[in-house]
Amino acid sequence: MVFRPSLRWALLVTSLAVAGLATYLLFAGAPPRLPRARIPSAISIARTTARPEGGHLVAGRPRLASTDPASLHDWLVEVTDQAGAPVSGCRLTFAASMPEHGHGVPTEPRVLGEEGKGRYLVGGVRFSMPGTWVVTVKLWGCGAPQRVDFDVRF
Amino acid sequence: MLICSTLVVNRLWPCPFSTDELHLISALALPATPAPPRADPSNRYAEDLAAAALGSRLFRDPRLSANGQIACSTCHVPRYAFTDGRAVAKGMEVGRRNTPSVVAASHGAWFFWDGRRDSQWAQALVPLEGAAEHGSTRTEVVQIVLTHYRSEFEAVFGPVPNAAALLGIRGPAGPLGGPPARLAWSALSAPDRAAIDALFADVGKALAAYQRRLTFTPARFDRYVDQLTRGNRLLAARLLSDDEVAGLRLFVGKGRCTLCHSGPLLTNHDFFALGLPPAGVEDGGRADGFQSVREDSFNCLGPHSDARPADCGELTFMSSDRLAFWRAFKTPSLRNVAITAPYMHAGQLQTLEQVVRHYSVAPRPAFPEHSDVPPRAFSAGEGKALVAFLGTLTAPIDDPMTPR
Numbered sequence: 001m002v003f004r005p006s007l008r009w010a011l012l013v014t015s016l017a018v019a020g021l022a023t024y025l026l027f028a029g030a031p032p033r034l035p036r037a038r039i040p041s042a043i044s045i046a047r048t049t050a051r052p053e054g055g056h057l058v059a060g061r062p063r064l065a066s067t068d069p070a071s072l073h074d075w076l077v078e079v080t081d082q083a084g085a086p087v088s089g090c091r092l093t094f095a096a097s098m099p100e101h102g103h104g105v106p107t108e109p110r111v112l113g114e115e116g117k118g119r120y121l122v123g124g125v126r127f128s129m130p131g132t133w134v135v136t137v138k139l140w141g142c143g144a145p146q147r148v149d150f151d152v153r154f
Numbered sequence: 155m156l157i158c159s160t161l162v163v164n165r166l167w168p169c170p171f172s173t174d175e176l177h178l179i180s181a182l183a184l185p186a187t188p189a190p191p192r193a194d195p196s197n198r199y200a201e202d203l204a205a206a207a208l209g210s211r212l213f214r215d216p217r218l219s220a221n222g223q224i225a226c227s228t229c230h231v232p233r234y235a236f237t238d239g240r241a242v243a244k245g246m247e248v249g250r251r252n253t254p255s256v257v258a259a260s261h262g263a264w265f266f267w268d269g270r271r272d273s274q275w276a277q278a279l280v281p282l283e284g285a286a287e288h289g290s291t292r293t294e295v296v297q298i299v300l301t302h303y304r305s306e307f308e309a310v311f312g313p314v315p316n317a318a319a320l321l322g323i324r325g326p327a328g329p330l331g332g333p334p335a336r337l338a339w340s341a342l343s344a345p346d347r348a349a350i351d352a353l354f355a356d357v358g359k360a361l362a363a364y365q366r367r368l369t370f371t372p373a374r375f376d377r378y379v380d381q382l383t384r385g386n387r388l389l390a391a392r393l394l395s396d397d398e399v400a401g402l403r404l405f406v407g408k409g410r411c412t413l414c415h416s417g418p419l420l421t422n423h424d425f426f427a428l429g430l431p432p433a434g435v436e437d438g439g440r441a442d443g444f445q446s447v448r449e450d451s452f453n454c455l456g457p458h459s460d461a462r463p464a465d466c467g468e469l470t471f472m473s474s475d476r477l478a479f480w481r482a483f484k485t486p487s488l489r490n491v492a493i494t495a496p497y498m499h500a501g502q503l504q505t506l507e508q509v510v511r512h513y514s515v516a517p518r519p520a521f522p523e524h525s526d527v528p529p530r531a532f533s534a535g536e537g538k539a540l541v542a543f544l545g546t547l548t549a550p551i552d553d554p555m556t557p558r
Contacts, residue, residue, distance in 0.1 A: 018162070107473055
């Protein structure tokens with residue numbers, strides 16, 4: 001059977017159109033490549049205990065913004081009084097646990113010293129898995145003893 | 155036309171996962187350029203090629219044992235992904251723990267099921283002197299290395315000026331051997347003991363330099379994720395069965411397996427209690443590992459470590475909460491898990507089906523034991539799918555230092 005030229009042209013044009021669409025889907029239409037390495041974890045920190053009457057304001061966060069919560073890192077705990085002035089000379093402990101699983105961190109974080117007035121450096125923090133952790137800072141020796149809990153999610 | 159249609163179908167084929175699931179899944183795949191092992195500042199020869207070549211030969215040398223028949227590779231068998239297929243290891247005697255793989259162990263901070271060593275080189279020394287493993291002593295190990303590998307050893311670690319004197323020491327001598335070996339060790343001069351300890355540490359550093367170079371190669375799962383993330387859905391669908399895909403969805407979803415089996419090595423390298431049935435002798439796991447690593451003279455803070463104390467954070471800040479880590483054991487990698495039966499720290503579970511059933515029930519053991527894992531309540535079909543998925547993680551080990 002012999003095709004008439006007009007039909008051949010129609011077939012050729014159709015083939016080219018399909019090939020073009022396929023090329024588009026193959027290259028332009030491909031979804032962006034997903035990150036293959038560990039997904040950087042954003043860490044969110046929220047204080048969950050209210051400040052007691054006359055108590056200090058206690059804030060805590062990893063020392064470096066780029067910290068991977070799953071690797072060993074330091075925290076800064078900042079203590080200020082009601083007037084917003086930094087409070088020196090506090091004693092404090094730092095502990096973390098994961099209520100959903102009933103376990104703590106694999107390390108024993110401890111205060112390394114006061115890095116600037118009212119800024120306490122805590123070393124040896126490492127969260128062993130993503131999820132919701134409760135960080136508990138207990139404070140004494142600089143006013144009434146105080147306990148502050150933070151929800152830490154990453 | 156056929157090719158074009160296939161290309162179109164390849165793109166339009168439905169993706170079995172949501173974007174969130176895809177993110178979780180892609181974090182488990184081996185990257186094109188795998189991450190290097192964790193830096194080991196305590197071993198300045200960790201990346202030394204000649205040290206790794208020497209380590210590869212030592213790894214396979216059965217002369218480093220009391221009966222001349224046990225090498226590292228006797229239990230860490232390459233064809234079983236560097237495990238041995240036994241419930242518990244068998245060297246000179248039957249041990250009490252399942253042989254863990256050494257592949258990619260260097261990505262974690264702790265070694266052994268209980269983390270009783272804090273570097274791969276300190277870990278490598280323990281079996282050499284273990285009565286149930288190589289049953290040798292550090293003096294004999296050093297003598298064998300100086301006799302058979304002296305030029306290679308000195309090329310890496312420098313000359314051993316007192317080699318002749320050390321080779322003249324008679325009989326087994328080491329602080330961890332049997333009574334005669336311990337007596338012989340205490341009879342040695344302090345400088346000789348120090349020299350042997352330093353050379354013994356170097357043997358460990360060579361073994362670690364070799365083991366750091368063992369890597370996982372991409373498995374069917376990795377090829378699947380690669381195709382999926384490129385948008386080649388039809389090509390991806392040809393790589394995993396429906397059951398395997400369902401298992402993967404459970405792994406990142408309902409099972410929440412990625413809480414511990416995370417990242418491309420499918421482990422977080424940490425210690426958790428699973429409420430497993432005891433395996434004969436009492437085994438406190440990580441709770442007992444704390445004291446052992448703290449007292450180890452080859453630890454990061456010890457005299458044979460090349461690290462500064464500031465580099466030893468994991469040891470410095472290590473927990474010592476025995477109750478919290480009672481019967482906790484290290485999360486193993488799941489790469490090659492289908493060929494590393496039996497499972498768990500003492501090989502208590504024979505099959506992956508039994509492992510999945512354990513997590514499904516997750517028994518709550520009596521105090522002082524506890525379990526860090528809530529029950530997952532998998533159905534029979536879900537269990538089957540999970541096991542099917544775990545089978546997609548099998549791939550050869552790349553061992554660049556060992557001639558084929």
